[in-house]
Amino acid sequence: DVKVTQSSRYLVKRTGEKVFLECVQDMDHENMFWYRQDPGLGLRLIYFSYDVKMKEKGDIPEGYSVSREKKERFSLILESASTNQTSMYLCASSGITGTTNEKLFFGSGTQLSVL
Amino acid sequence: QKEVEQDPGPLSVPEGAIVSLNCTYSNSAFQYFMWYRQYSRKGPELLMYTYSSGNKEDGRFTAQVDKSSKYISLFIRDSQPSDSATYLCAMRRTGGFKTIFGAGTRLFVKA
Numbered sequence: 001d002v003k004v005t006q007s008s009r010y011l012v013k014r015t016g017e018k019v020f021l022e023c024v025q026d027m028d029h030e031n032m033f034w035y036r037q038d039p040g041l042g043l044r045l046i047y048f049s050y051d052v053k054m055k056e057k058g059d060i061p062e063g064y065s066v067s068r069e070k071k072e073r074f075s076l077i078l079e080s081a082s083t084n085q086t087s088m089y090l091c092a093s094s095g096i097t098g099t100t101n102e103k104l105f106f107g108s109g110t111q112l113s114v115l
Numbered sequence: 116q117k118e119v120e121q122d123p124g125p126l127s128v129p130e131g132a133i134v135s136l137n138c139t140y141s142n143s144a145f146q147y148f149m150w151y152r153q154y155s156r157k158g159p160e161l162l163m164y165t166y167s168s169g170n171k172e173d174g175r176f177t178a179q180v181d182k183s184s185k186y187i188s189l190f191i192r193d194s195q196p197s198d199s200a201t202y203l204c205a206m207r208r209t210g211g212f213k214t215i216f217g218a219g220t221r222l223f224v225k226a
Contacts, residue, residue, distance in 0.1 A: 005160075031212060040123065042203070042218035043159075050212060058213070090158055103149070104205075104214055106158035 003027070004107035005092050011112045012047045019078040021110050023091030032074035033104070034058075034066060037088040046114050047076055088112075118142050121204055121217030130226050134191040138204035138217045141185065145206040145215075148180050150189045153201045153219065162202075163189065194224045 007022035025032065033048040035058075045058030046111040047066040055066050063085060067075045074093075078085055121138045128134055136150075146167055151159035163178040165171045171178045177190040187206070191198055203216040 042121075042171075043216040048212055056212070057185060093134060102147075103161055103164055105153075105161065108158045109155070111158070 004091055004093055004105055004108040006110050008110050009108065011110055013081050013114050015082060015114060017081045018112050021076040021089055023074045023107060024072050025093040029093035031094045033092040034076045035090045037090055084115050086112060086114045116143060118215050119204065119206060119217045122220055123133050125221040125223055127223040127225065128194055130194060130196060130224055132194050134194050134222060136189040136202050136220050139185055140206060144208040146209045147207045148187050149205040150178055151203040151205060155202060156197045159203055161216050196224050198222060198224050
């Protein structure tokens, strides 16, 4: 089974702190994604990566950056955390688009609270 | 208008009932349709995955896609309390990286 592991289940940070959210997948997937999930708004795509060192903006990239130095690892960075970034953050991975391995698999999520 | 519309519920049914969950969408380019189940404080897990129109059955779950009406459904037969969760519809166009999600419907199955 695909396993997507997020480093923290819960995080509490202060406004202005730099925050790192880490995600690792063990299925050699090409694509990795960061979503945030808020009540009533569903899942919104922040950034995605289709290859090592490659990144693309999603629908809500403002205030975030990402890093993908290795195929299995995709990091989300909040340069200066703000209270409106309090949310559930979900990492996901998938295989090559257009193949049978392109289904999206999620980690358990990181609930981030910014005070 | 959102690309994918899904009634947030909550939907409450007695154990053993047939549950019908639905989504509508506006982008005719969507070809891949998915249903995810998400338990409280967990990540979504893939439940059903279909390509283009038609039906797909897996145990107590049946997914239907009607591309002419831009409407997808998930049916749960003989619902169980363990089915209580949020159900998210999702879809993607061929060759696209982005999966678009509905807001999710909260389902409660009462014993």
